[in-house]
Amino acid sequence: MVYVLNSHFLTTGKVVDEFEKRLSQYLRCKRTVGVSSGTSALHLSLLAYGVGLGDEVITTPMTFIATPNSIIHAGATPVFVDVEPETANLDTNLIETAITPKTKAILPVHLYGQMCDMKTIREIADSYRLIVIEDAAHAIEGERDGVKVGQLGEAACFSFYPTKSITSGEGGAIAVNNEEVAERLRKLRLHGMSQGPAERYSKRYEHWDMEMLGWKYNMDNIQAALLLNQLENIEKYWQRREEICRMYEEAFMDDPQVTYLKTVPDSRSARLMFTILVPLEKRDKILWQLQEKGIGVAVNFRAVHLLTYYRQTYGYHRGVFPVSERIGDSTISLPLYPSLSDEEAEYVIKGVKDVTSSNGKI
Numbered sequence: 001m002v003y004v005l006n007s008h009f010l011t012t013g014k015v016v017d018e019f020e021k022r023l024s025q026y027l028r029c030k031r032t033v034g035v036s037s038g039t040s041a042l043h044l045s046l047l048a049y050g051v052g053l054g055d056e057v058i059t060t061p062m063t064f065i066a067t068p069n070s071i072i073h074a075g076a077t078p079v080f081v082d083v084e085p086e087t088a089n090l091d092t093n094l095i096e097t098a099i100t101p102k103t104k105a106i107l108p109v110h111l112y113g114q115m116c117d118m119k120t121i122r123e124i125a126d127s128y129r130l131i132v133i134e135d136a137a138h139a140i141e142g143e144r145d146g147v148k149v150g151q152l153g154e155a156a157c158f159s160f161y162p163t164k165s166i167t168s169g170e171g172g173a174i175a176v177n178n179e180e181v182a183e184r185l186r187k188l189r190l191h192g193m194s195q196g197p198a199e200r201y202s203k204r205y206e207h208w209d210m211e212m213l214g215w216k217y218n219m220d221n222i223q224a225a226l227l228l229n230q231l232e233n234i235e236k237y238w239q240r241r242e243e244i245c246r247m248y249e250e251a252f253m254d255d256p257q258v259t260y261l262k263t264v265p266d267s268r269s270a271r272l273m274f275t276i277l278v279p280l281e282k283r284d285k286i287l288w289q290l291q292e293k294g295i296g297v298a299v300n301f302r303a304v305h306l307l308t309y310y311r312q313t314y315g316y317h318r319g320v321f322p323v324s325e326r327i328g329d330s331t332i333s334l335p336l337y338p339s340l341s342d343e344e345a346e347y348v349i350k351g352v353k354d355v356t357s358s359n360g361k362i
């Protein structure tokens with residue numbers, strides 16, 4: 001890290017190239033392109049595959065707003081379908097009901113780290129000639145049915161926001177298996193310029209051209225240096241989060257007040273978040289009482305279609321996606337990070353049990 005700060009080259013250069021190479025090796029994909037956030041990764045992927053005005057993109061309402069917002073930024077319309085009750089991931093049985101002649105892409109989100117059923121999603125996409133862009137912001141370490149994130153989609157998008165498994169403060173990346181698309185993404189992330197800063201300043205000056213209209217979404221060397229170090233330890237971090245999740249699962253397995261989402265057989269969840277579901281009419285009170293005990297809880301996420309902008313712009317209302325709404329109204333995320341000790345995890349478990357069992361007082 002210090003070597004980058006002491007160098008003359010803080011913006012996109014060799015360190016970004018090195019991070020992209022190592023991330024591609026880890027993901028076993030052809031190329032990755034470092035960008036400024038998970039949101040810009042989604043936006044650029046849609047643009048690189050020509051998704052735009054008049055197109056519809058099928059996605060889930062159980063996600064962070066970045067997912068559908070990026071579809072709108074690309075000029076297209078997000079079309080939500082409901083999720084599976086066990087995983088909160090896109091329900092593949094409902095996708096075909098939402099396909100119209102305007103549908104251009106499917107944008108599944110591997111929520112909390114559990115991968116969606118990518119084999120089925122790929123089959124549906126192929127039979128309707130659709131593009132698949134994976135929102136893998138939660139799932140760098142994910143695998144399912146022998147497939148890793150990014151192996152069946154046209155692109156997979158990652159976030160390095162501080163709540164993610166590796167972080168550069170802000171940052172993101174796109175994994176693709178197509179060299180031509182990777183080159184287009186490299187230009188789109190930097191205004192559409194024919195040369196990046198490294199090419200312009202490391203050899204005899206050549207005039208650059210602007211070949212397409214791009215954005216200012218490039219990852220810089222400082223971010224890449226922070227990430228390179230963490231990428232080396234990514235499996236160790238994952239292992240610890242897996243242990244904590246197992247502690248939580250064991251503790252709440254037979255709890256009448258608390259349920260949790262399931263990991264799917266033949267899969268490896270990236271275990272980015274552990275969410276419990278509590279009686280929805282008491283959720284907010286339980287959340288506040290846990291906060292009063294000093295437990296760092298959060299809500300990831302309330303169903304997107306019920307947020308004001310989505311209601312007003314697309315006419316969504318309560319009742320259209322009942323499974324997402326129920327999960328969004330009853331979910332609480334528990335603390336989950338590698339430095340959480342067993343004692344702290346036990347304190348969280350006791351806190352949740354005390355608060356949820358004191359029914360009358362809530």
Ligand SMILES: Cc1ncc(COP(=O)(O)O)c(C=O)c1O
Pocket residue numbers: 036037038039040063064066067109135137138158159160161170171172
């Ligand atoms: C599911 C999901 N998709 C996309 C994003 C966007 O990532 P970023 O904040 O890096 O733009 C997030 C961020 O939290 C997310 O949780």
